[in-house]
Amino acid sequence: MGDPACLWDPGPGEIRSVLKPKRLSNWGSALGGLTGAARQGKLSVRALTVLDSRSLVRTLFLASAVRFELIGHLGTDRSADELAELSGSRRPDRLRAWLQVGVDLGELRRRGDRYRVAGRRARALADGDEFLVAHYRSMLDYQVGPYAELDMLLRGDPDWGRDDLDRYAEDIAQVSMAATPFVSSMVRRTLTELRPARVLDVGCGSGIYARVVLDSDPSARVDGVDLAEKVIVTARRELAEAGYGTRAQLHVGDIREWLPRSEVRFDLVMLLNNIYYFDRARRQEIYRQLGTSLTDSGQLLLVSMTTPGSIAAAHLDFMLRCQSGTASLPQFAELQSDLAAAGYETIEVRKLVPTEPFVGIRARRRF
Numbered sequence: 001m002g003d004p005a006c007l008w009d010p011g012p013g014e015i016r017s018v019l020k021p022k023r024l025s026n027w028g029s030a031l032g033g034l035t036g037a038a039r040q041g042k043l044s045v046r047a048l049t050v051l052d053s054r055s056l057v058r059t060l061f062l063a064s065a066v067r068f069e070l071i072g073h074l075g076t077d078r079s080a081d082e083l084a085e086l087s088g089s090r091r092p093d094r095l096r097a098w099l100q101v102g103v104d105l106g107e108l109r110r111r112g113d114r115y116r117v118a119g120r121r122a123r124a125l126a127d128g129d130e131f132l133v134a135h136y137r138s139m140l141d142y143q144v145g146p147y148a149e150l151d152m153l154l155r156g157d158p159d160w161g162r163d164d165l166d167r168y169a170e171d172i173a174q175v176s177m178a179a180t181p182f183v184s185s186m187v188r189r190t191l192t193e194l195r196p197a198r199v200l201d202v203g204c205g206s207g208i209y210a211r212v213v214l215d216s217d218p219s220a221r222v223d224g225v226d227l228a229e230k231v232i233v234t235a236r237r238e239l240a241e242a243g244y245g246t247r248a249q250l251h252v253g254d255i256r257e258w259l260p261r262s263e264v265r266f267d268l269v270m271l272l273n274n275i276y277y278f279d280r281a282r283r284q285e286i287y288r289q290l291g292t293s294l295t296d297s298g299q300l301l302l303v304s305m306t307t308p309g310s311i312a313a314a315h316l317d318f319m320l321r322c323q324s325g326t327a328s329l330p331q332f333a334e335l336q337s338d339l340a341a342a343g344y345e346t347i348e349v350r351k352l353v354p355t356e357p358f359v360g361i362r363a364r365r366r367f
Helices: 012-019 027-039 043-067 071-075 080-087 092-105 120-126 130-143 150-155 169-194 208-216 229-241 255-261 280-292 311-321 332-341
Strands: 108-111 114-117 198-202 221-226 248-252 266-272 294-305 344-351 358-365
Touching: 043 071, 043 092, 043 120, 043 130, 071 080, 071 114, 071 120, 080 092, 092 108, 092 114, 114 120, 120 130, 130 169, 169 208, 169 229, 169 266, 169 294, 169 358, 198 208, 208 221, 208 229, 208 248, 221 229, 229 248, 255 280, 280 294, 280 332, 294 311, 294 332, 332 344, 332 358
Parallel strands: 198 221, 198 266, 221 248, 266 294
Antiparallel strands: 108 114, 294 358, 344 358
């Protein structure tokens, strides 16, 4: 569902740069303030807080530029009046104040009364980078929400939770693409060794991993199943436009209900970045059910972020637990024990991202 906005801890040199006054007319006041803060023993903490605030403001500015569709207009020079007309703004003073935030952040450039993107992030967003657009939109749409509603989430109805997974399914699918290079590497490795003819992609989302399979072997066929109808409709269209034809069949539904209706047996079942959506108590049952759809030599490929192990993992686990239902990140030991209890033997375990508890497991049924 995305990573925290600010994971950077500045070094001493960067702290000093924050504390260094710039062209102050009254150096005495500045030095006096610094001396007073130092005497309180909080100088470095306050410097870190300033840096945190700057990172937060940058994130909020870019997120708002995406959410309210202003970033696309700023790909070329625009006057404040033009932006007001394009955005339907009835408060040009507020718009100009917002633009000034972007200028002071270095994300916008101003020449006279004309503005355009300048920072690397802003330029990429204006160019339509789908992952970055979804990432920054997610900040305001759902990443802030669980923290802002912490009181209600902790003290309210225990059965109540947020509905971000349904409301923002398309954005979540785009944000999850940050893991695509790492997951794709594991998928390709498995395809090379197994050479599957039929593949099942559980929770296929945008179909990105179905494409990896189809591109790796011109004879392979993929069935994908996902609950998000809008995501599936888009994925079907994109796969058809890419010329994959009937080799890819994407279905809307719950895998637990779809499998009993399917008579196909698969050489490879992929469960990529989505086991955490299933209730912890029912994961063994899911593995068993998927096992019944495997051929005798078939394998299950399971990829998931696990917890504990990083800030990103902790953030994701918290956001999942704040949703309606029982989603949560698994612990690595849980993955292994659940697979064993469901009748699998592990073939391979890989850590896919060096800095994160993000793992890939290949397993086959025991007979």
